Structure formats: C-alpha cells, structure tokens
Amino acid sequence: MPLTDAPAPPDPYWNHNVHYHRLVLDAVPDGCARALDAGCGDGLLVRKLARRIGEVTGVDRSAAMLRLARESSSGTPNATFLAADFMAEGALPGGYDLVTAVAVIHHTEFATATRRLTGLLAPGGRLVVVGLAANKTPWDWLVSGAGLPAARRQARRHGGKSGPPGMPVMDSVMTWGEVRRAARTCLPGSRYRRHLLWRYSLVWAKPRG
Template identity: 60%
Template sequence: MEEYWNHNAHYHPLVLDALPPGCATALDIGCGEGLLARRLAQRVPSVTGVDLSGEMIARARATGPSSLTFARADFRDPAHEALPAGGFDFVSAVAVVHHVDFSEAVEALDRLLAPGGRLVIIGLARNRTPLDWLLSAAAVPAARLRARRHGGETVPPGMPVQTPTMTWSTVRHTAHRLLPGSRFRRHLLWRYSLTWSKPAV
C-alpha cells in the first residue's frame, strides 16, 4: 500500500509545504504504516516515525525505505531513545492529538522540537454550533468528489478511531494560549491545521 487517499492524506501536502528551510531532522507522530514519513523522507535527510501500534510499525518498516527510522513509542514518553528532547527540526502529528489530552500532547510536542523548529498538527474537533454543523455538511459533497478522483478513500486496516471531545473554538483558544504565535486554520474536510514555529532562543 504505497500511495492512497483519505481525509488525513489529503492534508499531507499542507504538512510538506510547512517544512522549514534547511530542515535536517523530522519526526512524524502517529505515523501509521508510514505514508507521510515516506513523503517527508523525499525532502528531509533524517526522518523518524513513531506509533503506538506494533502492527503499524511493522507495516511501515516493510514499506521502507531503509533510510527511515520507525519505532513503537508513545510520543509523550520523555525516556524513549527515539524521542530525544529538542531532537527534531520539524514535528508533524496528523489525526493524533484528539486521542490524548490536548495540553499534555502540546507540551510533549514542544519538548521534542528543536529551538527554531516547526510544528504542524492536523487535527479533528467536535461540532457544537449550528455553523459547525453547516460547515461539516458542506464538506460531504466535496469529500465524495475528491474520493472519486483518487479512486476511493482508503483507510489502512488497524488504524485507531477516536471521537474528538474538544470543540473547534476550544482547540483554537487553547492552542493560542499554549503556543503563542501559532496559526490555527479550519479546513473543509473535517480537519484543522495548527502551525507553530518555536522561538530560536
């Protein structure tokens, strides 16, 4: 399963476009079977992917390339050898942070990021207002059209599913508090992006 499309993979180009100049080390949190990590490796010399699922890590290792490093790990674990503090110029987390406590996740991601590095989160949130539900409904035909263009939507077997508990507005306000200067954008296909550049000093 080298290439496929789904609502998460749809935003991989956004993640790749956020790579900082001269990026030498990248970490993909919740890498699954490694699609985004493989795409990052085409631009970044050293890429690590971590996931809690041993099954997913085995699949990621099977699809290579050998230059990639994959490890079964909880990104919140400061003692894991694959997750050195400040060890990465770029950290991505696609459809991950809604599985855990948001504040705890952000604190861990900040710890992993090198000074001057960049963080990109692609996340999910819960609808609460009538506008939220209207925007979600408007995404249905757009998602169907994009899936048709890509030969259908593919979800790798074994991928965990978790219903988000934080609302869109709560995510935005919490992110701005925890990551001053971060940029929050709500996107059409039921996702938001959060981009933050860590101060160099």
Template identity: 60%
Template sequence: MPETYWNHNVHYQRLVLKLVPEDCAHALDVGCGDGLLAGKLAARVPYVTGVDRCAEAIAMARERRPGNVSFVAGDYLDGQLPEGKYDLVTAVAVVHHADFGEAVDALVRLLAPGGRLVIVGNARDRTLLDGVVRLSGQAVSHVLKLLHGGKRGPGVPVMDPVMSWGEVGRAAGRLLPGCRFRRLLLRRYLLVWDKPR
C-alpha cells in the same frame, strides 16, 4: 512513494509537505501509521523518524521504508524520544487521542529551538455552523474519494474528539503564542507553530 489510497488525512499531507522548513535536517512524524507521510517527508528531509504506538502499523511502515526513515513502536508522550532534536514535528489526526495540553507540551519538548510544529487535527462539532461546514466537507469528501478510486487505506484506531473547534483554537493560542490556527474542510484544522530559537 505513490499514494495507494485516499482519506481525509492523506488529503492534507500535501499541505504538511509545503510547511517543511528549508533547513530541516531531522523530522518526526508522530502517529505515523503505515508510514505514508514519513516516506514523503524522506524525499525532502535527510533524517526522518516515524513513531506510532500501534505495533501493527509500525510493521506495515517498515515494509515500505525508504533508507533515511526509521520507525519506532512507542508513544510520543512517554519521554522515550530525544527531546530538542527535531527541526519538524508533524502530527496528523493524533492530538485528540490525548489531553490537548499534555500532547502539545510533549510535541514542543521534542522540537529543536527554531523547529516547526505542524498539527492537522480533529475537533468536535458544537454549533449550527459546525454542522453546515461538516455537511459541506462530506460532499467534497465523497467526490474526492470517487476521484481517487474509492480506496480507503489501512484501518487505524479512531477516537472522537472532545474539544470543539473554538476550544482547540483558544487552547492553541494560550499554549503556543504566535501560532497559526485555521479550520479546514474535511473535519480538520491546521495548527502551525515555530519554536523560538
């Protein structure tokens, strides 16, 4: 599925794809939006589900659906998705729309034993260093946007994060022992955790 637009989230989809476990049979993309990442996952994973609570986004996703992807209009927090089913759960720019602990607990419940959680998230700037990193990222973002033709993509619900980078890192370490957390440019972080078997 070709990319037809660029934004910060699309930029990190390549990184998400590198983290797909080798034996992954079932993947879930939480907050799938128009289905761009779910479609890319479908090239590597036999069964992919995309879930989003925005019905308009799901309608767009269904228009571009590869045969091995199903899209669900719903909320991953409401317990409607099957627990313990997915070998990979991805959440790009989604977790900050809910309480961090509740979001992580829900995502972990969806993972199969041995499954992998990959979160590309947003956090709040609180320090001078945060501001410097943000300004550096904005410069990079401007260049990347020009290189990709300036197309922004479909509008999606936006919410400012309430937790700082440090708060997210500490909470992740507490809730997901052994996780890997790192800050990325373009106002994102990467969180990767493998569920014990």
C-alpha cells in the same frame, strides 16, 4: 531542495487526513534535516517527508501499523520507525527541526500533548498539527461537511480505499472554539486555521532563545 527529483508516487488510498498531507509538506522549514512524525501509522506521511528531509522518524504504539510501515518503506533508507509512545518522557531523543502530528492530539489531552511535542523540537524548530474537533453549532456542521461532495469524488478515484485496516479511530471531545483557545494558551503565536472535512491545522515555531 528535495532529496529526489523523481515524481512522487500516487497515494495508495485517500482519506480526510491524507487530503491535508500537502499542507504539512508545504510547512517544512528551510534547512530541515531531522523530522519526527508522531503517530505515524503506516508511514505514508513519513515517506513523503523523506523525499525532502534527510532523516525522518515515525513513531507509533501499534505494532501492526509499524510492521506495515517498515514493509512499505523498504525503499526509503532515510525513514526510521520506532515502537514508542511519544508522550513518554525519554522515549525519543528530541532536537527535531520538524515535528508533525496528524489526527493524533485528540487521542490525548491537548495541553499535555502539545507540551510534549514542542519539547521534542530543536530551538527554531516547527510543529505542524492537523487535528480534529467536535461540531457544536449549525455553522460547525455546515463548514465541516462543505467538502463532502469533493471528498466522495476523491474516494472514488482511489477505488474507495481509505487506508489500511486497524488504524485507531477516535472522535474529538474538544469543540473548534476550545481548540482555538487552547492553542492561544499552549502555543502562543501559532497559526490556527480551520478547514473543511472536520480538520484544523496549527503551525508553531519554537523560539530560538
């Protein structure tokens, strides 16, 4: 059940990551009480999650992004923002019902990042990743770019606003096939899907045992 029935405010900007926020929201598990967004940036996804989850924490290493996140989330009392590196042992308490990571994992080593993120989950919790991969074949380029006409229309609807300045940007060094194989090894039983606009998604449930 959502915490509020009020209509969701429109996104202040649009980019390829924001486009897949809906995928993350649709993957919120039933009964989710505590969530963590790793690499939260300006907190846009945190605010969306906070409309349906009682306690949402955003974590980021960027002081500038966290300052913007706190300013933009002043009307969201169940959102908390921490200055920390989610990869650092002991930086976060863990026990989350949901951990999300949008355009984050490619900034570090895949196996290490997924091991850390899954370690932050409570038994039965869910990890949702939206990530980037590198094109290698002509088919890769065709699939990735197939959504560009629609993307351009979305960007125009938002006045060309693509996000706050200062967001860290980095290309992925892993190809689509490498990501898929790594997911099978590091997140057995996960659901991997490739999407348009240079994105893939991974959804994994932590065993309760």
